[in-house]
Amino acid sequence: MPCFLWLPYLLFSDAFDNEKLLATVEMLRHGKTVDIPKYDFRSYKNSISRRVNPSDVIILEGILIFHDPRIREIMNMKIFVDTDADVRLARRIRRDTGEKGRDIGMVLDQYSKFVKPAFDDFILPTKKYADIIIPRGGDNHVAIDLIVQHIRTKLGQHDLCKIYPNLYVIHSTFQIRGMHTLIRDAQTTKHDFVFYADRLIRLVVEHGSVYTGVDFCKRLCGVSVIRSGESMENALRACCKGIKIGKILIHREGDNGQQLIYEKLPQDISDRHVLLLDPILGTGNSAVQAISLLLKKGVPEANIIFLNLISAPQGVHVVCKRFPRIKIVTSEIETGLNQEFRVLPGMGEFGDRYFGTDDE
Structure with a gap:
């Protein structure tokens, strides 16, 4: 089974501890078990750490994961999931009203003042670094099958x-x-x-x-x-x-x-x-x-x-x-x-x- 590293949503790339991320990935690549803190969206703090065991496939997931060139360098495949802006907004409203207890007005205000500008300035430009761009995300079964076949081919190599x-x-x-x-x-x-x-x-x-x-x-x-x-x-x-x-x-x-x-x-x-x-x-x-x-x-x-x-x-x-x-x-x-x-x-x-x- 692959192991996952989830990165929380933050507006600026400097808010990430990239040094810690690089060290963690290197430990996984060398077959060592790591403890990864889990981010709490309600308190905006790291909660109890989750233990992750090494695996043949390591998946780094995060909206600003392509921003640091050192992190891009260690990736074997870089995938950018491209989703329509209306779909992204609808998902954010559903998440923030359901998980964070906010009203729609607060969500839209934050989206227009911070989220959308941050996306245009920090996230969208990293699209050029991707090896594969998948439109429609998880609904694009053809693209997902191609990626799975590529990974299986790599795993089948000596x-x-x-x-x-x-x-x-x-x-x-x-x-x-x-x-x-x-x-x-x-x-x-x-x-x-x-x-x-x-x-x-x-x-x-x-x-x-x-x-x-x-x-x-x-x-x-x-x-x-x-x-x-x-x-x-x-x-x-x-x-x-x-x-x-x-x-x-x-x-x-x-x-x-x-x-x-x-x-x-x-x-x-x-x-x-x-x-x-x-x-x-x-x-x-x-x-x-x-x-x-x-x-x-x-x-x-x-x-x-x-x-x-x-x-x-x-x-x-x-x-x-x-x-x-x-x-x-x-x-x-x-x-x-x-x-x-x-x-x-x-x-x-x-x-x-x-x-x-x-x-x-």
């Missing part, structure tokens, strides 16, 4: 996608799951392994390239992490004709000892968007080494897209926490790593199987 918005896992289909099964099978022949691996790589490259936008099409380049990353070059060339491709060689020894051995990058790489190619993201140490090199060469962090076939959760955490502005595109999030720091269930030594240099 947990890591909820934590890191810069992580993209391509949509899983029967075809993709079938290809994963084949390349994971140790008995799959080299010919079949290369065929299905190439197909998966092409899907990842196609998915990753769309985030660069048409304006950057002529300023793209690829960088493959030797040697497994070289298996992704053909798919990149097929999608982006004439693209420049650089290379990085990193010596790997288990989970430690990453050392840059060789690099050959385009001279103008700092002016380009970079597609970093490495089919497997394991511990993330090699990826960190490669990304750090690109940053030293002047490539903006936001211009790097890391493409791989499979990713271990540990590697995703390492890369996304260290470089929160890069994008990762993968076809599958794995279970984890074993004691030898190999991806589980994984697909064996990808480079050996792809280039036919395995022992068997």
Whole structure:
């Protein structure tokens, strides 16, 4: 069940304790229980606090909720409920006469002197910040259904996608799951392994390239992490004709000892968007080494897209926490790593199987 935070009606945005609101939301986002005071419309004071438990969905509700840019920044979806002015006035008369014991004259006087001017000055201008504007409020069932479907889609994503918005896992289909099964099978022949691996790589490259936008099409380049990353070059060339491709060689020894051995990058790489190619993201140490090199060469962090076939959760955490502005595109999030720091269930030594240099 979602948890709700209700904000009382006040005429000016400065009347809100936004610092307290931000702290409360952050606690909920980190899975902590909070106590929220309940506002009493009769006494105009906070009454007994209500305990709210953390949830997958946090709903912030309030007429001035979009006023503070810090609060807008932490929202995943901003909805403005647009209702006819006559309907708003009728609801206010019904509430104030029923709940507050006022007469209609007092309600209309307050509405014309304070409520309507405050709405025009403080509430209506925040409409421009909304992602979705719903006319007719709760009577608009089509809009509500669309919002519910969007939330269900987000909740159905892998947990890591909820934590890191810069992580993209391509949509899983029967075809993709079938290809994963084949390349994971140790008995799959080299010919079949290369065929299905190439197909998966092409899907990842196609998915990753769309985030660069048409304006950057002529300023793209690829960088493959030797040697497994070289298996992704053909798919990149097929999608982006004439693209420049650089290379990085990193010596790997288990989970430690990453050392840059060789690099050959385009001279103008700092002016380009970079597609970093490495089919497997394991511990993330090699990826960190490669990304750090690109940053030293002047490539903006936001211009790097890391493409791989499979990713271990540990590697995703390492890369996304260290470089929160890069994008990762993968076809599958794995279970984890074993004691030898190999991806589980994984697909064996990808480079050996792809280039036919395995022992068997």
